[in-house]
Amino acid sequence: MGAETERSTSHPVSAPPDPIGRATHGPGGEEALPHTRPAPVSVSAHARTHRRAADPWYVRWALVGATLVIVGILIVVPLVSVFAQATAKGLRVYWDSLAANPDTRHAVFLTLVVAPVAVAMNVVGGVAAAWAIARFRFPGRAVLVTLIDLPFSVSPVVAGLLFVLLFGVQAPLGVWLRDHGYQVIFAPPALVLATAFVTFPFVARELIPVLEAVGPEEELAARSLGASGWQLFWRITVPNVKWGLLYGIILSNARAMGEFGAVYVVSGRIEGQTDTMPLRVQKLWEGSNNTAAFALASVLTLLALVTLILKVLIEPKARAEATPAGPPAPSE
Numbered sequence: 001m002g003a004e005t006e007r008s009t010s011h012p013v014s015a016p017p018d019p020i021g022r023a024t025h026g027p028g029g030e031e032a033l034p035h036t037r038p039a040p041v042s043v044s045a046h047a048r049t050h051r052r053a054a055d056p057w058y059v060r061w062a063l064v065g066a067t068l069v070i071v072g073i074l075i076v077v078p079l080v081s082v083f084a085q086a087t088a089k090g091l092r093v094y095w096d097s098l099a100a101n102p103d104t105r106h107a108v109f110l111t112l113v114v115a116p117v118a119v120a121m122n123v124v125g126g127v128a129a130a131w132a133i134a135r136f137r138f139p140g141r142a143v144l145v146t147l148i149d150l151p152f153s154v155s156p157v158v159a160g161l162l163f164v165l166l167f168g169v170q171a172p173l174g175v176w177l178r179d180h181g182y183q184v185i186f187a188p189p190a191l192v193l194a195t196a197f198v199t200f201p202f203v204a205r206e207l208i209p210v211l212e213a214v215g216p217e218e219e220l221a222a223r224s225l226g227a228s229g230w231q232l233f234w235r236i237t238v239p240n241v242k243w244g245l246l247y248g249i250i251l252s253n254a255r256a257m258g259e260f261g262a263v264y265v266v267s268g269r270i271e272g273q274t275d276t277m278p279l280r281v282q283k284l285w286e287g288s289n290n291t292a293a294f295a296l297a298s299v300l301t302l303l304a305l306v307t308l309i310l311k312v313l314i315e316p317k318a319r320a321e322a323t324p325a326g327p328p329a330p331s332e
Contacts, residue, residue, distance in 0.1 A: 082301050085294040097292035103271045104296060107280035114188065114276060115256035118195035122252050123245070126203030131237075133204075134211035148204050156198050160265025163194055186268035191276065194262035199252040206248035206318065207241055213323060214240045247311070247318040254307040258300060 087094050098104060129148055133141060151159065167184040168174045177184060184190050222236050238245070260278040267274035275283065277300055284293035 079301060082294055082297050085290065086298040089291055093291060094295050094298075097289075097295040098299065101292065103275065104280055104284075104292065106272050107275045107277050107296070108299070110188065110191070110275065111257060111277040114191045114195055115253055117192050118199060118256050119249055119252050121192070121196045122200050122203045123249060125200060126207060126248065127245070129204045130207035130211055134208050135216060148201050151198050151200055156194075156259065156261030157265055159197050160194050160262035163190060163197075163262075163266050167193075185266055186270065186274060188274065190266035191263055191274065194266045195256045195259050198259055198262050199255045202252040202255065203245065203248035206244045206251070210241045210244035210318070211237075243314060243317040243320075247314050250307055250310050250314065254304060254311075257303050257307075 086097075098108075129144065132138075133145060164185055165171060166173060167177065167190065169178060169185070174185065184193070218236050218240070219232055222232050227235070258278055259276075260282075263276055264279060267276070267279060269275060269279055269283070271283070277296060281293050281296050281300070284290075284296065
């Protein structure tokens with residue numbers, strides 16, 4: 001009995017693991033490593049198969065049928081209708097509707113200029129914002145995250161009105177720009193600013209989780225080895241986030257190509273000067289030139305389809321890039 005008591009006092013039983021991950025203390029009072037929660041067990045394929053078998057067949061078919069009907073009515077039928085109406089009078093008329101009218105050609109040209117410039121601005125601002133949010137903790141960080149999401153919650157028409165109030169001829173800044181020979185509102189610079197505003201969140205929102213998943217370890221190692229800031233950015237950061245960055249660029253460009261509300265307010269809708277493709281489509285439709293309107297709308301639709309294909313191809317790589325790598329498997 002005495003021996004058992006002596007063994008129990010000389011070798012105290014360690015405390016059980018803390019289920020919520022708090023640090024425990026060893027016999028000498030030193031703080032031990034915190035215990036982590038066990039990894040959640042994924043549902044097995046057998047359980048998923050059993051779940052599918054448990055659902056009545058009419059529930060599965062009803063849900064699938066309702067989904068197909070909704071997708072067909074809201075997406076497939078309008079897409080087919082656009083191309084059918086655009087080519088209803090033949091491919092020659094379709095081509096002439098796009099190439100013969102100088103105002104339509106200028107609208108296509110202006111859209112292909114405004115969208116890349118706005119996307120380039122978003123890349124610079126989005127990378128800077130994502131880097132600051134993912135790598136640093138500072139007062140106002142939550143406010144910055146909220147401001148990045150602001151264009152998602154503000155109506156594009158309201159955003160365009162804000163630029164008119166800021167750069168209009170009755171605003172102090174607008175008067176100063178006019179006196180120095182610069183025009184922003186009712187000119188291409190206003191189109192770029194409005195488009196950049198409504199598309200700003202896409203790049204930043206795609207890069208923030210990627211940078212947080214990658215972590216700063218490689219960058220710190222490169223810095224300790226003497227890498228400069230540009231070397232660190234181009235050789236470490238960009239290769240690690242390239243798919244997330246490309247994904248954000250594709251989404252931002254798709255949104256920029258089809259922007260209507262903000263551009264409508266700041267452009268003045270001047271034919272041959274500030275009309276973009278969406279604005280030109282509306283003007284052709286209002287002028288009862290339906291064939292030309294559908295022809296130009298089909299170009300926007302083709303651009304959207306190309307964007308969708310690129311998105312599907314890049315999305316798995318972007319997701320893999322944003323997923324933190326698990327710990328290495330223990331060696332046998």
